[in-house]
Amino acid sequence: MYFFERQIVNQIRNSSGLYFRYIDDIFVTINWPVRHLLKEVDRWNKFDENINLSANIGSSVNFLDLSIEHRDGQLFTTVYQKPSYEPYYLPFNSIHPLHMKKNIPFAMLLRAIRYCSTFQSYLNEREKLRMALLLNKYPNKIIDEQFNNVLSKFGIDEPLTLTNYNRSRQKIIDSSIKEKQLVNYEKSIFVHFTYCSSMKTFPIKFHALWDKYFDKSPINEVIPILGTRNVDNLQRRLIHTKSKI
Structure with a gap:
């Protein structure tokens, strides 16, 4: 795909356009007549017989989970949900660590703020x-x-309102993304345990015991990393076991 798209990217950029791709979804903005763009898409499809591009051209488009609309020289964005979308998330009463459950509303609202370009679309997405x-x-x-x-x-100490939404949203968008720290596998030990409600305090106790017994030992240079796995209960077996016909 990389070699296939090089010609397209150069052509788009030489025409002052934008080109983005995620796996097999392509997003292009360019000031070409529709007829000319369709002609170019047909030409691109001849680059490789294994790739077939289908064009969706208009003033509004859905790209991945983002909906983009061009209105009077301005771009408006909001969260896009496919027709097959159903509001299923990790159930709060599931046997998973609490921090995993808390991360869902946090991450989903953060996405809503980043994606929703107007305060009203943000309110709609937040309530959904x-x-x-x-x-x-x-x-x-x-x-x-x-x-x-x-x-x-993000250092915002007041609720989002119609007055401060654009300013607060821009502050969040401009915030730098924390780089993921690389794991030194030579000096790390991974410990996985089956999570259940009675094991909530296990990570704290584990690290306390580790520091107590290995504080002055050479092994203390090794960093213990704890991970969880789900209980292998009947529900999981029914979900993951395929019935034999």
Whole structure:
């Protein structure tokens, strides 16, 4: 695909356009007549018999989970959900660590702020998200807590309003993304344990015991990394086991 698209990218950029691709989804903005663009798409399809591009041309387009619309010289964006979308998230009553569940409302609201270019579209998306989380048994207290954590993480100490939305949103967009720290596998030990409600305090106790017994030992240079796995219960077996016909 890389060699296939080089010609297309150069052609788009030479015409002052934009070209983005994620796997097999391509997004292009360019000031060409529709007829000319369709002609070029047909020509691109002849580059390789194994690749077939289909064009969706207009003033609005859906790219991955983002909806983009061009109105009077301005771009408006919001969250896009496919027709097959259903509001299913990790149920709050599932046997998973609490931090995994808390991360869902946090990440989803952060996406809503980044994607929604107007305050009204943000409000609509936030309420749809709240309803979906409530359907998945998330307590209102957890939802509100994580929604507030999104703002506090970026130093925003006031609720989002029509007046401050654009300014606060831009602050979030401009914030640098924390780089993922690389794991030194030569000095790391991975410990996986089966998570259940009685094991909530296990990570804290494990690290306390590690520091107690290995604090002055050469092994203390090794960093323990704890991970969880789900309980192998009947529900998981029914989901993952295919029936034999």
